[in-house]
Amino acid sequence: MARVAGGDDGGGGADGDRPFPPGEYPILVVGSGPGGLQTSYCLRRLGVEHAVISRDDRPGGMFRWYPVFQRLLSWTQLDAPFERGSREFEWYDHNSLLGDEREHQALICDVLDRSHVVPTRQQMEDGLAAFAERTPLRVRYGCSWESTRRENGRLVLTTSDGEYRCRAAVFALGVTEPWRSPIPGIDQVPHYADCRHGEDYAGKSVFIIGKRNSAFELADGLLPWASRIVLASPRPVETSNFAQASVRARYLQPYEVSVLGGGTYAVDAAIERIERDADGFRISASGTTRPGRIEMRADAAIAATGFTTPLRDQPQLGVAAVAQGRIPALTPFWRSVSAEDIYFAGNATQGAAGLRKHGVGSSSPAVHGFRYNARVLAEHLARDLFGIERERRRFEPAQLVPFLLHELAHAPELWAQKGYLARAVRFEPAQGIVDAGVVPLAHFVDAGGPEAIAVAVEMDTRGQIYPAAYRWRGGRLRGVELAGELLHRFQDAEHARVLTELLDDVVR
Amino acid sequence: MIDPDSLARLALFADLSRAELEAAGQLFDEQMYETGERILRQGLTGNAFYVLLDGCVAIKIDGTERARLFPGDFFGEVSILTGEPPTADVVAMNAIRCAVLGEPDVEGFLIRNPRVMLRMLQAEARRVRSANLWHG
Numbered sequence: 001m002a003r004v005a006g007g008d009d010g011g012g013g014a015d016g017d018r019p020f021p022p023g024e025y026p027i028l029v030v031g032s033g034p035g036g037l038q039t040s041y042c043l044r045r046l047g048v049e050h051a052v053i054s055r056d057d058r059p060g061g062m063f064r065w066y067p068v069f070q071r072l073l074s075w076t077q078l079d080a081p082f083e084r085g086s087r088e089f090e091w092y093d094h095n096s097l098l099g100d101e102r103e104h105q106a107l108i109c110d111v112l113d114r115s116h117v118v119p120t121r122q123q124m125e126d127g128l129a130a131f132a133e134r135t136p137l138r139v140r141y142g143c144s145w146e147s148t149r150r151e152n153g154r155l156v157l158t159t160s161d162g163e164y165r166c167r168a169a170v171f172a173l174g175v176t177e178p179w180r181s182p183i184p185g186i187d188q189v190p191h192y193a194d195c196r197h198g199e200d201y202a203g204k205s206v207f208i209i210g211k212r213n214s215a216f217e218l219a220d221g222l223l224p225w226a227s228r229i230v231l232a233s234p235r236p237v238e239t240s241n242f243a244q245a246s247v248r249a250r251y252l253q254p255y256e257v258s259v260l261g262g263g264t265y266a267v268d269a270a271i272e273r274i275e276r277d278a279d280g281f282r283i284s285a286s287g288t289t290r291p292g293r294i295e296m297r298a299d300a301a302i303a304a305t306g307f308t309t310p311l312r313d314q315p316q317l318g319v320a321a322v323a324q325g326r327i328p329a330l331t332p333f334w335r336s337v338s339a340e341d342i343y344f345a346g347n348a349t350q351g352a353a354g355l356r357k358h359g360v361g362s363s364s365p366a367v368h369g370f371r372y373n374a375r376v377l378a379e380h381l382a383r384d385l386f387g388i389e390r391e392r393r394r395f396e397p398a399q400l401v402p403f404l405l406h407e408l409a410h411a412p413e414l415w416a417q418k419g420y421l422a423r424a425v426r427f428e429p430a431q432g433i434v435d436a437g438v439v440p441l442a443h444f445v446d447a448g449g450p451e452a453i454a455v456a457v458e459m460d461t462r463g464q465i466y467p468a469a470y471r472w473r474g475g476r477l478r479g480v481e482l483a484g485e486l487l488h489r490f491q492d493a494e495h496a497r498v499l500t501e502l503l504d505d506v507v508r
Numbered sequence: 509m510i511d512p513d514s515l516a517r518l519a520l521f522a523d524l525s526r527a528e529l530e531a532a533g534q535l536f537d538e539q540m541y542e543t544g545e546r547i548l549r550q551g552l553t554g555n556a557f558y559v560l561l562d563g564c565v566a567i568k569i570d571g572t573e574r575a576r577l578f579p580g581d582f583f584g585e586v587s588i589l590t591g592e593p594p595t596a597d598v599v600a601m602n603a604i605r606c607a608v609l610g611e612p613d614v615e616g617f618l619i620r621n622p623r624v625m626l627r628m629l630q631a632e633a634r635r636v637r638s639a640n641l642w643h644g
C-alpha cells in the first residue's frame with residue numbers, strides 16, 4: 001500500500017483547491033495544530049501517503065486563540081552555542097517544528113524579537129503558519145470529524161465533508177477543550193476559555209478555581225486589574241523542584257504576591273459548592289493542607305480546571321481514557337491501549353506516561369516534547385504498517401562510544417524528553433553496529449532485546465540531571481546511571497570509560 | 509489526576525475526608541496498561557507507588573510468578589521506602605487501571621495522611637505474616 005509521495009501528497013483537486021476529498025487513504029491525520037502539522041511533515045518525509053483534515057480554517061491549532069493573555073510559556077533563544085537550524089540548536093528553541101531542510105528549521109526565530117525569550121501567541125501562530133506554508137503541508141481545512149466506526153478491517157471516519165476510510169488514523173486533537181471538575185454549581189462559572197480581556201475584571205474580586213498553569217496565567221494577567229484574586233484547589237502549589245513543579249516559573253508572580261504581599265491568595269481547599277446570584281458568586285470550601293472553612297463572595301469566578309481531549313465517540317470504539325476520561329491511555333508508541341488502529345499525536349501523547357523514573361514525567365504536553373514523538377511515531381507507522389525502513393547509519397566499533405556520548409551531551413530529543421526518549425544502537429550478527437534511531441525508552445526496556453544499547457538523559461528526585469545507559473546482552477537488561485557533571489559535559493574520559501565497560505564485547 | 513470516587517472505594521483511603529480525597533485525586537495520576545505490559549521492572553526502575561483499581565497483576569521474580577494482586581492491592585512502595593530498584597517484575601494479567609503516585613510525592617502524602625500510612629502498615633504486616641506462614 002505504500003507509495004512514495006515524492007514531495008506531493010495525494011488527494012487534491014476534486015473540490016476547488018481543497019485537498020484530500022473523502023475517500024480511502026492509508027493513514028488519516030486529524031488536526032492542524034502543531035501536533036498534526038509535525039506528524040504530516042514526518043510521514044511525508046518517509047513517503048507515507050496520508051490525508052490531513054481539520055475543522056479549522058488555517059494552521060496553528062489552539063495557538064490561534066490561547067494563551068488568553070497572549071504570551072506562551074515555552075522559550076526560544078535566538079542565540080545559542082549552536083547555529084540556528086542545526087540539530088543541537090533545537091534544544092534552545094522549544095517552539096519551532098522540526099524540518100529536515102534549513103528553510104524549514106527554526107522558523108519561530110524569524111518572527112521573534114528580542115523583547116522576550118517567550119513568543120507571543122501571534123508570533124507562535126505566524127511561525128506555525130510559515131512552517132505549513134513553506135514545507136508546504138496540505139490540509140483539508142473546514143472538515144470536521146463527527147463519528148467513527150470499523151468496517152471490513154478499515155476505520156471509517158464520518159466528517160462534515162463525507163466518509164474517510166483508512167488503515168489507521170492519527171488523532172492530533174489537542175487537549176484544549178474546556179473541562180470542568182465536578183463541583184456543584186460549576187456549570188454557572190465561566191471557563192478559562194471564556195476569558196478575553198483583563199479590563200473585564202477591573203476593580204473586581206475574582207475567584208479562580210484551580211492552581212495550575214492556566215489558573216496562574218489568568219492570575220498573572222489579572223494582577224494589574226483585579227482588586228483581589230483568590231486561587232483555590234485541593235492540592236498545594238509545589239515549587240521545591242522546578243522540574244516537577246505544578247506551575248511553570250513564568251506564571252509564579254501571583255504566587256509570590258500571595259506569599260509576600262496581599263490581595264492575592266493561593267488556598268489549598270476543596271470547593272464544595274459555588275452559587276451564582278445577581279451580585280456575583282458565593283463559594284463554600286473546606287481546607288485540605290490546613291483545616292478550616294471558607295465561605296466567601298466574589299464579583300467574578302473563573303474555572304481554570306483544565307482541558308480535555310475531544311475524543312467524541314471513540315470510547316464506544318473501545319478507546320480507554322485516564323485522568324477522569326480526559327486523556328487517551330496510550331502504549332509507548334502512542335497507540336490507544338485498547339484500539340489497534342487509533343494513534344495520537346500532539347499534546348495527547350501525554351497519555352503514554354513512559355517509565356516515570358524518579359517520578360519525572362514527559363514533555364509530551366508541549367511542542368518541544370511532542371514534536372519528537374511525532375517523528376518517532378511516523379517512523380514506527382512507516383515501518384510497521386508499510387514496511388518502509390529508513391536508511392540506518394552503521395558504526396565502526398571505535399565510533400560507538402563517542403557517538404553515544406555526543407547524543408547524551410547534545411541530542412535535543414533526549415534533553416527534551418528526559419527518561420522518555422532514548423537513542424538506541426543495535427548489534428546485529430549480519431549488519432554489525434546499526435543506529436536504531438530515537439525510541440521510546442519504555443519500549444526499549446520491555447522489548448526483550450535484541451543485543452542493543454540505549455542512552456537517555458534522566459533526572460533524579462532533586463532535579464539533578466545525569467546520563468543513563470541500558471544494555472540488552474544475552475537476553476538480560478542492565479541499566480546504569482552514570483554520574484552527572486556540573487556543566488553537563490558528558491563527553492569526557494570518565495563517561496567514556498563507563499560506556500566502554502558496558503560495551504566491552506562490542507567495542508574492544 | 510484521578511476521580512476521587514475511584515480512591516474512595518478502596519480500603520487504603522477509607523479514613524480520608526472528602527476534601528482529603530479530592531486533594532489525593534489531584535496528586536495521584538491514573539494509568540492503564542495492556543495485558544502483558546510491565547508496570548515495575550525487576551532491578552531496573554520503579555520509583556512510583558501504585559494502587560490497583562481494576563484488573564489483576566502478577567508479581568514475577570526471574571520470570572517465575574510468585575503472587576497475584578487484585579483491586580485495592582498496592583505495590584512499588586518497598587522500592588521507594590528502601591531507595592532500591594524493585595526486586596520483582598509486576599506484569600498486567602489483563603487490562604489494568606492504577607492510581608499512581610510518583611516517588612517525590614510519596615513521603616509528603618503519607619506524612620499528611622497518617623491514616624493511609626497506618627493502613628499501609630497493616631497491609632504490610634499481613635503480607636509479612638503470610639510470607640512467614642508460607643515459609644513454615
Ligand SMILES: Cc1cc2nc3c(=O)[nH]c(=O)nc-3n(C[C@H](O)[C@H](O)[C@H](O)COP(=O)(O)OP(=O)(O)OC[C@H]3O[C@@H](n4cnc5c(N)ncnc54)[C@H](O)[C@@H]3O)c2cc1C
Binds near residue numbers: 030053056060214348
Ligand atoms: C492555555 C494553554 C497554554 C499553553 N501554552 C503552551 C506553550 O506556551 N507552549 C507549548 O509548547 N504548549 C503549550 N500548551 C500546550 C498546547 O496545547 C500544545 O503545545 C499544542 O497546542 C498542542 O498541539 P496539538 O496539535 O496537540 O493540539 P491543538 O493545537 O489543540 O490542535 C488540535 C487540532 O485538532 C483539530 N480538531 C479537534 N477536533 C476535531 C474534529 N472533531 N474534527 C476535525 N479537527 C479537529 C482542531 O481544530 C485543531 O486543529 C498550552 C496549552 C494550553 C491549554
